[in-house]
Amino acid sequence: xxxxxxxxxxxxxxxxVTVSRPEPVADTTVLFKNEDGTYSVTDNGEEVDGLDSREAxxxxxxxxxxx
Numbered sequence: 001x002x003x004x005x006x007x008x009x010x011x012x013x014x015x016x017v018t019v020s021r022p023e024p025v026a027d028t029t030v031l032f033k034n035e036d037g038t039y040s041v042t043d044n045g046e047e048v049d050g051l052d053s054r055e056a057x058x059x060x061x062x063x064x065x066x067x
């Protein structure tokens with residue numbers, strides 16, 4: 001997947017995710033919106049918490065474009 005494709009998926013996920021409804025981004029990547037307004041990204045069982053939307057997008061893009 002290209003960086004541009006991954007960015008588009010990540011930005012769409014940030015727009016759609018809600019506190020009560022995590023948003024799957026790819027096979028093993030899921031975006032969560034926390035009650036405090038921050039985001040969490042899980043990928044293959046690893047989780048990164050306390051992110052703002054820009055950081056969440058960056059993490060998702062890294063996960064989807066890493067070979």
